[in-house]
Amino acid sequence: MKTNNLGYPRIGEKRELKKSTEAYWKGELPAADLLAAVKAIRRANWERQRNAGIDLIPSNDFSFYDQMLDMSCLLGAVPARFEWSGSQVDLDLLFRIARGTRGGKGASSTASEMTKWFDTNYHYIVPELSSGTAFRIAGTKVFDEFKEALELGIRTKPVLIGPVTYLSLSKMTDAGASAASCLDLLPKVLPVYIEILKRLQDLGAEWVQLDEPIAVLDLSPAQKQGLAKAYAEIRQAVPKLKILLASYFGDLRDNLADFMKLPVDAFHVDAVRAGNELDAVVAALPVDKILSVGIIDGRNIWKNNLAQSIKRLESVRGKIGADRLWIAPSCSLIHSPVTLRNEVRLNGEIKDWLAFAEEKLSEVSTVAAALSGKDVAAALSANHASCEARSKSPRIHNPKVKARCAAVRPEDIRRQSVFSVRDEKQRQKFCLPDFPTTTIGSFPQTAEVRSTRAKLKKGEMSQADYDSFIAIQVQDAVRRQEAWDIDVLVHGEFERNDMVEYFGEQLSGFAFTENGWVQSYGSRYVKPPFIFGDVERPNPMTVRWSQYAQSLTKRHMKGMLTGPVTVLQWSFVRDDQPRSETTKQIALALRDEVNDLEAAGIHVIQIDEPAVREGLPLRRTDWAAYLRWAVDAFRLSSSGVADDTQIHTHMCYCEFNDIIDSIAELDADVISIETSRSNMELLGAFVSFKYPNQIGPGVYDIHSPRVPATDEMVNLLHKAQTVLPRRNLWVNPDCGLKTRTWDEVDPALKNLVAAAKELRHSGAR
Ligand code: 39S
Ligand code: ZN
Numbered sequence: 001m002k003t004n005n006l007g008y009p010r011i012g013e014k015r016e017l018k019k020s021t022e023a024y025w026k027g028e029l030p031a032a033d034l035l036a037a038v039k040a041i042r043r044a045n046w047e048r049q050r051n052a053g054i055d056l057i058p059s060n061d062f063s064f065y066d067q068m069l070d071m072s073c074l075l076g077a078v079p080a081r082f083e084w085s086g087s088q089v090d091l092d093l094l095f096r097i098a099r100g101t102r103g104g105k106g107a108s109s110t111a112s113e114m115t116k117w118f119d120t121n122y123h124y125i126v127p128e129l130s131s132g133t134a135f136r137i138a139g140t141k142v143f144d145e146f147k148e149a150l151e152l153g154i155r156t157k158p159v160l161i162g163p164v165t166y167l168s169l170s171k172m173t174d175a176g177a178s179a180a181s182c183l184d185l186l187p188k189v190l191p192v193y194i195e196i197l198k199r200l201q202d203l204g205a206e207w208v209q210l211d212e213p214i215a216v217l218d219l220s221p222a223q224k225q226g227l228a229k230a231y232a233e234i235r236q237a238v239p240k241l242k243i244l245l246a247s248y249f250g251d252l253r254d255n256l257a258d259f260m261k262l263p264v265d266a267f268h269v270d271a272v273r274a275g276n277e278l279d280a281v282v283a284a285l286p287v288d289k290i291l292s293v294g295i296i297d298g299r300n301i302w303k304n305n306l307a308q309s310i311k312r313l314e315s316v317r318g319k320i321g322a323d324r325l326w327i328a329p330s331c332s333l334i335h336s337p338v339t340l341r342n343e344v345r346l347n348g349e350i351k352d353w354l355a356f357a358e359e360k361l362s363e364v365s366t367v368a369a370a371l372s373g374k375d376v377a378a379a380l381s382a383n384h385a386s387c388e389a390r391s392k393s394p395r396i397h398n399p400k401v402k403a404r405c406a407a408v409r410p411e412d413i414r415r416q417s418v419f420s421v422r423d424e425k426q427r428q429k430f431c432l433p434d435f436p437t438t439t440i441g442s443f444p445q446t447a448e449v450r451s452t453r454a455k456l457k458k459g460e461m462s463q464a465d466y467d468s469f470i471a472i473q474v475q476d477a478v479r480r481q482e483a484w485d486i487d488v489l490v491h492g493e494f495e496r497n498d499m500v501e502y503f504g505e506q507l508s509g510f511a512f513t514e515n516g517w518v519q520s521y522g523s524r525y526v527k528p529p530f531i532f533g534d535v536e537r538p539n540p541m542t543v544r545w546s547q548y549a550q551s552l553t554k555r556h557m558k559g560m561l562t563g564p565v566t567v568l569q570w571s572f573v574r575d576d577q578p579r580s581e582t583t584k585q586i587a588l589a590l591r592d593e594v595n596d597l598e599a600a601g602i603h604v605i606q607i608d609e610p611a612v613r614e615g616l617p618l619r620r621t622d623w624a625a626y627l628r629w630a631v632d633a634f635r636l637s638s639s640g641v642a643d644d645t646q647i648h649t650h651m652c653y654c655e656f657n658d659i660i661d662s663i664a665e666l667d668a669d670v671i672s673i674e675t676s677r678s679n680m681e682l683l684g685a686f687v688s689f690k691y692p693n694q695i696g697p698g699v700y701d702i703h704s705p706r707v708p709a710t711d712e713m714v715n716l717l718h719k720a721q722t723v724l725p726r727r728n729l730w731v732n733p734d735c736g737l738k739t740r741t742w743d744e745v746d747p748a749l750k751n752l753v754a755a756a757k758e759l760r761h762s763g764a765r
Helices: 016-025 031-051 067-074 091-099 141-151 163-168 179-203 221-237 253-260 275-284 306-320 357-371 377-392 399-406 419-430 447-458 463-484 543-551 564-569 579-599 620-638 657-666 683-689 710-723 742-761
Strands: 114-116 123-125 157-161 207-211 242-246 266-270 290-296 325-329 508-511 518-521 524-526 530-536 556-562 604-608 646-651 670-673 694-697
Touching: 016 031, 031 141, 031 357, 067 091, 067 123, 067 141, 067 157, 123 518, 141 157, 141 179, 157 179, 163 179, 163 221, 179 221, 221 242, 221 253, 242 290, 253 275, 266 275, 266 325, 275 290, 275 306, 290 306, 290 357, 306 325, 306 357, 306 377, 325 357, 357 377, 399 530, 399 579, 419 646, 447 463, 463 543, 463 742, 530 579, 543 556, 543 579, 556 579, 564 579, 564 620, 579 604, 579 620, 604 620, 620 657, 657 683, 683 694, 683 710, 694 710, 710 742
Parallel strands: 157 207, 207 242, 242 266, 266 290, 290 325, 556 604, 604 646, 646 670, 670 694
Antiparallel strands: 114 123, 508 530, 518 524
């Protein structure tokens, strides 16, 4: 029985990838040193997997940014504005596509759009294709990495995003083209895929993994035909190369029969998310095919119940035989933190419940060993003890929280009056100009801010000294915003490490790690807290700094909170109760916080819900149930305030179109959304729906170091006011500014205020 792994974290156990990449961007690390650093990461990863007993070890799962962008670079799909004329896409061009280029030296180009990978908190750069895109092999990374591992004595299984998933997640830039028309490019892209596969075969690859996670989505007939055509052609062109076709993140449902007909050598299925489907998959598996069963959860951090897994797999083995069964994690392990080895402060009892990527590898090999009749009794009994201890732990249940959840009434999820009434009261109270300006909440987390927090954490600084340091940052932020003439101020969130982790640290039922980093996009990682028990808020979490900031200015200070669905979505969650129940507990904790902020004189309160869309189930038939509890949770957290307290929300980097009515149902007084990278395209949904409340469409792409000019922002706002009522428009950046530097933010926000003023003076159109 073989063991298979789909992908391993590329960030390094101490975030070596981030550190070396950012140093390279700053010009502090030569390219050769960057390449040496990432080579060392790859080597460590391959050797670790080999030592853990993994038979099919992936390569090309490493990436400097994300694997969709890698695929674009490999296929030569570079947007025209980057003026690429070379034969190869080099590293700097890859970074320019991902990050844009700042004006000044060289041409200034906006980055490609970024969006979330399925329902994860991991992002990819959206390929921009057109009928004129000339695909050809334009990179050597996939070949180089295969050779690199071979030199270490490891014959890896190169991983590529499959052609139909690649095209389905791309966007067509031709005027009038629809997203679906990307699939029309299949005949053009397939020959390049085939050439890549042939080259891999020539280099000595035995297996190649093609990821087609779209197989777990609702597929159009064109996508289904695309899959059939693509794999038939590939089979014909490279008959001897063995192909593993990987699906993950969900069940195949109505796609199952077609999927299992594709002419490949092995299928991977996600037996965690699609556990109930395993029997049907086994029944549909053609007799000459191998099945890779993803039995270890790649998306969560809990130890697997090995005895249960072994039992399920014994039944599979009974039907298909040991030769045709591979054991694997459910999906790539890039969505899991790297290792538990470096967690020294974590409570020992809780730590014993967990498995990160490295530990998951040994779970995979223990399961395989047990099924092969090897003696793993000691490992199994230790695992059994951990699972028992967790399920019986008194840390998990809090009767007070459960009773409060059960007592929530319908009036608890309704504001006192409808929006039109609140709107009037709020206009009278706040007296804001047209096109009021604000920011999303965070200001630059400078090296000084981070290193000061690191000192506090290491015990090298007192809490009092840290607090004085934060106070100075807040004062500085308030002064700057007054100087720029922003209307609704923020305190800057200097005290927060992350918008979810910061709250997790203050809520009971949550635990957090020291090094449990997971890549979010590019060099930006998150350290998701994990929810192991019932959630309660022992003390106010944000009131102190918001109140302090308000005391420094006569302008309105906005309080910022992370919404219940986003806290849930960006944490590792307990698997012993429904997500909806956990979210309700978080919502009640946040409701207390909102009410406390209001009582402390903060009358503009933003509850961010950027993750509502990514939490949407992958299949449409499951949407309504999710949206019901997600919307109710937001309303539960925000409905305890007076009519003239203004509730804002913020969302970013997602498709709003599909869920626009649920966004309206949140009934926030103001919503700010990301729109600048897509040139206001995303507003379409709000227009056709006639969104009733106020909107701040982002006019400054904060994921790029580029400073937008006033004219650019004026143009975006003109676009916005042709489609939305002028009196409902706010002016703000796309998202928080924590990843930017002050020398980028300062000119950008000056320009932003200038743009708002120009709109105010330009009169109604
Ligand atoms: N998901 C979450 N959870 N949070 C989000 O903000 C987002 N936003 C979207 C969607 N998903 C999200 C994605 N955008 C970052 C920025 C934007 C993101 C995601 C992540 C980000 O800036 N991440 C930081 C990073 O990668 C880490 C943030 C953090 O937790 O750099 N910082 C800690 C802190 O500030 C730890 C900082 C740190 O690295 O306290 N400290 C140094 C160390 O430990 C020490 C610093 C020193 O001594 O100088 O080595
Ligand atoms: Zn945002």
